[in-house]
Amino acid sequence: MPRVHIIEDDAEISALLSTYLERRDFNCVVSNSAEDAQNHSPKDFDIFIVDIMLPGKSGLDFCQWVRQTSNVPLIILSAEKGDEKRIHGIELGADDYLEKPFNPRELLARMTALLRRSERTEKRISGKVSFNGWTLDRSNQKLHGPQNIHLPLSSTEYALLLQLIDAVPIPVQREDIGKLVFNIDLDPEDRRVDILVSRLRKKMNAVDANADFIRTIRNRGYQFCADIQGQG
Amino acid sequence: MPRVHIIEDDAEISALLSTYLERRDFNCVVSNSAEDAQNHSPKDFDIFIVDIMLPGKSGLDFCQWVRQTSNVPLIILSAEKGDEKRIHGIELGADDYLEKPFNPRELLARMTALLRRSERTEKRISGKVSFNGWTLDRSNQKLHGPQNIHLPLSSTEYALLLQLIDAVPIPVQREDIGKLVFNIDLDPEDRRVDILVSRLRKKMNAVDANADFIRTIRNRGYQFCADIQGQG
DNA sequence: GCAAGACTGTTACAAAACGCAACAAAACGA
DNA sequence: TCGTTTTGTTGCGTTTTGTAACAGTCTTGC
Numbered sequence: 001m002p003r004v005h006i007i008e009d010d011a012e013i014s015a016l017l018s019t020y021l022e023r024r025d026f027n028c029v030v031s032n033s034a035e036d037a038q039n040h041s042p043k044d045f046d047i048f049i050v051d052i053m054l055p056g057k058s059g060l061d062f063c064q065w066v067r068q069t070s071n072v073p074l075i076i077l078s079a080e081k082g083d084e085k086r087i088h089g090i091e092l093g094a095d096d097y098l099e100k101p102f103n104p105r106e107l108l109a110r111m112t113a114l115l116r117r118s119e120r121t122e123k124r125i126s127g128k129v130s131f132n133g134w135t136l137d138r139s140n141q142k143l144h145g146p147q148n149i150h151l152p153l154s155s156t157e158y159a160l161l162l163q164l165i166d167a168v169p170i171p172v173q174r175e176d177i178g179k180l181v182f183n184i185d186l187d188p189e190d191r192r193v194d195i196l197v198s199r200l201r202k203k204m205n206a207v208d209a210n211a212d213f214i215r216t217i218r219n220r221g222y223q224f225c226a227d228i229q230g231q232g
Numbered sequence: 233m234p235r236v237h238i239i240e241d242d243a244e245i246s247a248l249l250s251t252y253l254e255r256r257d258f259n260c261v262v263s264n265s266a267e268d269a270q271n272h273s274p275k276d277f278d279i280f281i282v283d284i285m286l287p288g289k290s291g292l293d294f295c296q297w298v299r300q301t302s303n304v305p306l307i308i309l310s311a312e313k314g315d316e317k318r319i320h321g322i323e324l325g326a327d328d329y330l331e332k333p334f335n336p337r338e339l340l341a342r343m344t345a346l347l348r349r350s351e352r353t354e355k356r357i358s359g360k361v362s363f364n365g366w367t368l369d370r371s372n373q374k375l376h377g378p379q380n381i382h383l384p385l386s387s388t389e390y391a392l393l394l395q396l397i398d399a400v401p402i403p404v405q406r407e408d409i410g411k412l413v414f415n416i417d418l419d420p421e422d423r424r425v426d427i428l429v430s431r432l433r434k435k436m437n438a439v440d441a442n443a444d445f446i447r448t449i450r451n452r453g454y455q456f457c458a459d460i461q462g463q464g
Numbered sequence: 465g466c467a468a469g470a471c472t473g474t475t476a477c478a479a480a481a482c483g484c485a486a487c488a489a490a491a492c493g494a
Numbered sequence: 495t496c497g498t499t500t501t502g503t504t505g506c507g508t509t510t511t512g513t514a515a516c517a518g519t520c521t522t523g524c
Contacts (some may be wrong), residue, residue: 050259073349087337090345093345105319106315113327117349117350118378139458140444154448155448179296
């Protein structure tokens with residue numbers, strides 16, 4: 001569960017953001033000034049989201065402070081528009097810069113991309129997720145059912161499951177599955193996706209009769225339905 | 233001197249860009265289609281700048297192609313505006329997404345930030361690496377299992393393991409293994425790679441029954457699955 | 465409500481890719 | 495040279511995936 005530190009003085013925005021992110025399995029801490037934020041060590045977080053316009057010390061100053069002691073990914077938010085501002089922010093050590101008002105999904109995508117990159121370069125794939133007695137471990141790509149029964153998955157089955165779980169609570173379109181799992185442009189006649197889903201369902205049901213996690217949404221794809229808990 | 237690969241069909245833009253970047257000490261290669269670009273190995277570059285709208289295969293497809301075999305940083309350029317486009321591009325594996333017309337200085341800033349992030353962590357993985365109680369030491373080419381048991385590897389086995397670990401978390405293609413370990417152009421009939429993998433698996437399993445780190449990904453190669461930690 | 469058509473679920477079979485044992489050849493060290 | 499280790503080859507068994515076929519389910523227009 002990635003730990004996010006949001007530094008933002010507008011209470012409405014920070015509340016919205018932290019709700020949005022917590023629902024997507026981030027662990028959020030909010031500070032409303034740079035001074036406040038500096039009571040924590042930067043290394044206690046996996047990523048920073050920093051508003052540039054803060055009372056007292058600015059977001060840019062905070063960014064420099066973070067960079068003095070760590071490499072923790074940092075994204076700047078700002079109501080000010082313009083290339084120059086963005087360039088300046090990035091040159092000072094921010095990894096990305098998003099203008100307000102922003103689409104929360106875009107922030108999420110950029111955060112994910114950034115975490116993905118920093119994990120990749122650290123050669124770590126993040127850990128386990130669990131749901132209804134099941135556990136999926138990304139580090140070794142293994143799935144365990146209730147009573148910790150190991151359920152071997154083929155590489156495509158694993159890829160499918162990962163996509164579905166990563167997307168929770170959003171359904172994944174058939175075409176996207178085609179793209180991400182099979183690396184093809186799926187034409188509508190192609191049944192590979194359904195069959196893959198069917199096979200995965202069957203395997204999971206063989207271990208746990210109640211394992212109906214994959215819901216079909218007609219014309220829209222498949223949705224993974226379960227309370228997912230991250231564990232690192 | 234960072235090596236940049238620019239994939240852009242608009243000759244004016246690519247010329248401008250490569251001039252701009254070369255003046256700032258980048259080494260540029262330009263392709264005007266994805267198909268063209270795929271004649272090079274992704275690993276020959278430090279960063280990609282990819283226009284999304286290309287004749288033939290699209291920039292997004294190219295991005296996915298790159299991600300299948302490498303972690304090389306990649307920035308998408310696009311004339312199309314809108315959050316959704318940007319989100320989609322980033323979700324497909326791009327590190328950043330810039331809309332045209334863009335300020336070259338902003339592109340440069342973002343490239344620099346990205347290179348900074350990927351270098352910062354990458355190069356310290358050089359001496360020993362460890363995973364799940366195992367240790368691989370590059371300096372003397374020795375592998376130790378749990379309880380520090382020394383497991384002697386033949387030179388090809390070591391070469392294979394090194395390739396797999398260096399690539400984490402990306403799978404290594406069979407052809408690449410042929411190239412890098414045996415120094416041959418692998419023809420599809422050749423079974424040497426599987427057998428080498430099989431032998432390495434067997435050796436490691438003899439020391440540690442849970443040592444199933446090498447995952448087969450059908451048609452795509454082998455992937456090393458473990459949380460790798462560098463130590464110098 | 466009902467039938468036609470579109471979408472999805474599932475099975476069965478075939479083809480391809482891969483795992484691995486067993487043996488042969490080659491390389492290597494003393 | 496001999497014995498040991500490593501690597502290549504062959505062959506067969508297993509797993510995974512693609513394909514076709516058919517059954518079920520939802521939607522829509524009437």
